[in-house]
Amino acid sequence: MGVLAPLARPGWTEAGRHLLAGIELAADGIHTGGGIGGRPLELLVRDTAADPERADRAVAEFAGLGAVAVVGEYHSVVARAAAARADALGLPFLCSSAVIDALTETPTEWVARLAPAQSHGWRIYAEFLLAAGRGRVAVAVQPGAYWAAGTRILREHLTAHGGSVTALDADALTPAELCDALAADGSAALLLLTGQPEPAVPLVRAVRSDPRLAGILIGAPAGQPEFGGWAEALGAAGAGIPFLRYLPERPGPVAAEVRAELRERLGEEPSFVAFEGWDTMTVLAEVLREHGTDRASVAAGWADVRTEGARGPISFARVPGTGVRQWTWPPVQVVDRDPAAPDTFRVLRTG
Structure with a gap:
C-alpha cells in the first residue's frame, strides 16, 4: 500500500503525524490478523510536504513498485494531484482527509474519499x-x-x-x-x-x-x-x-478502543484526522478481502463496500461535483476549546 502524508514543512505536520498513526495502527491490526488472504501487508510511506508535485511522483512510484492501492493525504491541493495521477495510472486511491469538492476534474472509478466534501461541512x-x-x-x-x-x-x-x-x-x-x-x-x-x-x-x-x-x-x-x-x-x-x-458526538465501543490505542501511540489525544487514517485502512482491508488485490477489482469494490468504521458505518455513493465515490456522510461537528479548560472540547453543533 502506498501512503501519502504531510510529514515535513510546509505541510501541516501535526495532521500528517496523526493521519499516519491511524493508518499504521489499523495496518498493524490487519497484519496481526493474518494480513490480506494470508499475505503480509507492507506500507510504503512517502512525505508529500504539502507539495502536489511530490505527491504526483510518489503515486507514479507506487504504481511502478506494484502497490495495490494508495491511501492518505490531508491537503486538498495535494490530494487532487494524487487523485489525477492515480486515475491516469489505474491505481486505486482512497483519500483519507482532503475535503475540496472537486477532487478530480471528471468522474472516475479509481478514487474514493472518506472526508466529507467541503461544501457539506462548511455549510x-x-x-x-x-x-x-x-x-x-x-x-x-x-x-x-x-x-x-x-x-x-x-x-x-x-x-x-x-x-x-x-x-x-x-x-x-x-x-x-x-x-x-x-x-x-x-x-x-x-x-x-x-x-x-x-x-x-x-x-x-x-x-x-x-x-x-x-x-x-x-x-x-x-x-x-x-x-x-x-x-x-x-x-x-x-x-x-x-x-x-469529523467525529461522532457519542462514540461507540470501537471508537473508544481505537481512541485508547491511538492515544498510547501518539502520546497525546488523537485528532479526528487519526480516526480518518484508521477508517481508511479498515475500509480498504474490507475491499481487498471481498474483491481481491487486483487493482481494477479494488476500484470496483468502492461501489458496494459496507463496513463499520470507528466513526460509524461506511459506504460510498456518487456525489455530484466531487468526481469520486464519497462516504455520505461522516459525522460533522462544530466544536471549540473550552475557555474554562482549553484542553477539552465543547460540541456546539452537529450535522
Missing part, C-alpha cells in the same frame, strides 16, 4: 454562524483553491440568509492592519482561512489584544485548533474558536 459551519447571530463575517484568507472554495461556500450560504462575507488578504495585511480593517468593517466574526501556525497564530494574538474587537467571534472552519500545537502556541487565547471536526 454546517455557516448554519452555526447564522444560529449564533454571526451572519456578517470577515475572512482572513490566503491564496489557494481550498481557501477560495471555502470563501465561496460561506458567501453563498450566508448571503442567501441575509449575511455577508468580507474578504481580507492575510498575506498583504499585517495583523495590525487586518485588525484596523476588521474594526472598520464591523463584522461579527473573523474566520481564519489561513495556514497554521503562520499566519493564524499571530492573527489570533492581534485580535485578542485589540480592545476594539472584544466582541468579535474568531472562527477556524479548517480545524486549526484541533491539534496540540495550537494550544501550546496560544494557551487560553486559542480557546473559544469554533472549528469543524
Whole structure:
C-alpha cells in the first residue's frame, strides 16, 4: 500500500503525524490478523510536504513498485494531484482527509474519499454562524483553491440568509492592519482561512489584544485548533474558536478502543484526522478481502463496500461535483476549546 502524508514543512505536520498513526495502527491490526488472504501487508510511506508535485511522483512510484492501492493525504491541493495521477495510472486511491469538492476534474472509478466534501461541512459551519447571530463575517484568507472554495461556500450560504462575507488578504495585511480593517468593517466574526501556525497564530494574538474587537467571534472552519500545537502556541487565547471536526458526538465501543490505542501511540489525544487514517485502512482491508488485490477489482469494490468504521458505518455513493465515490456522510461537528479548560472540547453543533 502506498501512503501519502504531510510529514515535513510546509505541510501541516501535526495532521500528517496523526493521519499516519491511524493508518499504521489499523495496518498493524490487519497484519496481526493474518494480513490480506494470508499475505503480509507492507506500507510504503512517502512525505508529500504539502507539495502536489511530490505527491504526483510518489503515486507514479507506487504504481511502478506494484502497490495495490494508495491511501492518505490531508491537503486538498495535494490530494487532487494524487487523485489525477492515480486515475491516469489505474491505481486505486482512497483519500483519507482532503475535503475540496472537486477532487478530480471528471468522474472516475479509481478514487474514493472518506472526508466529507467541503461544501457539506462548511455549510454546517455557516448554519452555526447564522444560529449564533454571526451572519456578517470577515475572512482572513490566503491564496489557494481550498481557501477560495471555502470563501465561496460561506458567501453563498450566508448571503442567501441575509449575511455577508468580507474578504481580507492575510498575506498583504499585517495583523495590525487586518485588525484596523476588521474594526472598520464591523463584522461579527473573523474566520481564519489561513495556514497554521503562520499566519493564524499571530492573527489570533492581534485580535485578542485589540480592545476594539472584544466582541468579535474568531472562527477556524479548517480545524486549526484541533491539534496540540495550537494550544501550546496560544494557551487560553486559542480557546473559544469554533472549528469543524469529523467525529461522532457519542462514540461507540470501537471508537473508544481505537481512541485508547491511538492515544498510547501518539502520546497525546488523537485528532479526528487519526480516526480518518484508521477508517481508511479498515475500509480498504474490507475491499481487498471481498474483491481481491487486483487493482481494477479494488476500484470496483468502492461501489458496494459496507463496513463499520470507528466513526460509524461506511459506504460510498456518487456525489455530484466531487468526481469520486464519497462516504455520505461522516459525522460533522462544530466544536471549540473550552475557555474554562482549553484542553477539552465543547460540541456546539452537529450535522
